[in-house]
Structures are given as structure tokens and as C-alpha cells.
Amino acid sequence: xxxxxxxxxxxxxxxxxxxxxxxxxxxxxxxxxxxxxxxxxxxxxxxxxxxxxxxxxxxxxxxxxxxxxxxxxxxxxxxxxxxxxxxxxxxxxxxxxxxxxxxxxxxxxxxxxxxxxxxxxxxxxxxxxxxxxxxxxxxxxxxxxxxxxxxxxxxxxxxxxxxxxxxxxxxxxxxxxxxxxxxxxxxxxxxxxxxxxxxxxxxxxxxxx
Numbered sequence: 001x002x003x004x005x006x007x008x009x010x011x012x013x014x015x016x017x018x019x020x021x022x023x024x025x026x027x028x029x030x031x032x033x034x035x036x037x038x039x040x041x042x043x044x045x046x047x048x049x050x051x052x053x054x055x056x057x058x059x060x061x062x063x064x065x066x067x068x069x070x071x072x073x074x075x076x077x078x079x080x081x082x083x084x085x086x087x088x089x090x091x092x093x094x095x096x097x098x099x100x101x102x103x104x105x106x107x108x109x110x111x112x113x114x115x116x117x118x119x120x121x122x123x124x125x126x127x128x129x130x131x132x133x134x135x136x137x138x139x140x141x142x143x144x145x146x147x148x149x150x151x152x153x154x155x156x157x158x159x160x161x162x163x164x165x166x167x168x169x170x171x172x173x174x175x176x177x178x179x180x181x182x183x184x185x186x187x188x189x190x191x192x193x194x195x196x197x198x199x200x201x202x203x204x205x206x207x208x209x
Contacts, residue, residue, distance in 0.1 A: 004055070005055050005057060005178050006054055006197045008198075012176075018042045020165070026039065027130060048118045055194075060121065063099060067095050084146075096122060122162060126140065144162065144191050162176070
């Protein structure tokens with residue numbers, strides 16, 4: 001039996017607020033209403049416990065994005081990511097890169113509570129529908145992109161979650177999926193879906209009759 005994820009839905013509340021704010025800002029700057037349409041980004045680290053075939057997620061922490069400011073990250077995009085995944089990644093507004101010092105700080109804080117870093121959660125907007133006409137070629141969903149797979153393969157975290165936001169008529173909907181990290185040294189392996197189990201309540205203590 002493969003691994004599954006257990007998460008309290010209340011952990012999503014703050015994340016969904018942030019993701020929705022980013023998404024709505026993108027809609028409000030679309031269609032020439034601003035010089036450049038805002039590219040929505042929302043990303044967080046997942047902390048919890050690994051219990052046999054279950055990854056129990058108990059904390060979600062937002063982290064600083066250094067995609068546009070860290071020279072080492074910019075160099076990796078220029079030298080590795082753009083040649084592999086396309087010129088779209090020359091846009092510094094596309095993608096998220098966690099500050100390594102903050103990741104270390106958050107990990108140490110979690111370890112002090114008996115938790116470990118088990119993965120990440122990031123947002124995919126339906127850019128093929130809401131983005132500028134010249135940027136709608138790539139279809140995105142709750143499935144990982146080639147760039148996501150590159151990140152998953154390099155981090156090796158057991159749980160990699162994607163929250164897909166989509167406009168459907170007058171509604172904004174979301175879908176969440178979780179994916180495994182493929183082995184770093186096996187290019188023929190790809191992320192596989194991980195079942196998500198949502199915590200409803202704690203099991204009541206056993207009663208004596």
C-alpha cells in the first residue's frame with residue numbers, strides 16, 4: 001500500500017485566503033486594466049509527522065520568495081531552467097523560490113515542536129484562461145508541470161501539493177492534489193498521485209461498560 005496524506009482542512013483556510021487574494025488581483029489587472037497582469041503566486045512549507053504509510057500534516061507556513069532577488073536563483077533559471085523548460089521562465093514574475101535561510105529557520109522551529117519538513121503546497125491558476133493571450137499555450141491544472149517535477153525531484157520531499165484555482169462562470173473554484181517526488185537519479189520515473197485524507201474529528205476515547 002502506498003503512502004497517503006492526512007490533513008486538517010482548517011490548515012487550508014489561511015492558504016486559501018492568500019491564494020484567492022492573489023488570483024483576484026490577477027483578474028483585476030487582466031485585459032489591459034493594468035500595464036502588466038499580476039501573476040498569482042502562493043506557496044507554503046508543510047510540516048508534520050511520517051507514520052508508516054501516512055504523512056500527517058500539522059502545520060503550514062508561508063515563506064519568503066527570492067525568485068526575483070537572489071542572484072544564485074536567477075543564475076539557475078538562466079543556466080538550467082530556461083534552457084530546459086522554455087523562455088517563459090525568463091519572466092521573473094513566474095515561479096517561486098523559497099529563501100534557504102528562512103526555510104532553515106522554519107524547519108528548526110518545527111523540529112522544536114516535534115515536527116519535520118514533509119513537503120510544500122503551491123498554487124496553479126488557470127492561466128490558459130485568464131492570462132494574456134500570448135501566454136495561454138501551456139495548460140495547467142492540479143497536475144505538476146515539468147518545472148514542478150524538476151523541483152520535486154531535487155527536494156525529495158515526500159508530499160508535494162498543488163492547489164488549482166479556476167474560474168467557472170461566476171464562481172472561483174479550487175482543486176487540491178498531492179504528488180510524490182520521483183527519484184533524483186531515475187529520469188523515467190514521474191510524480192505519482194497521493195491520496196489526501198481530510199481529518200473530520202478525533203477518535204473518541206474508548207469507553208468501558
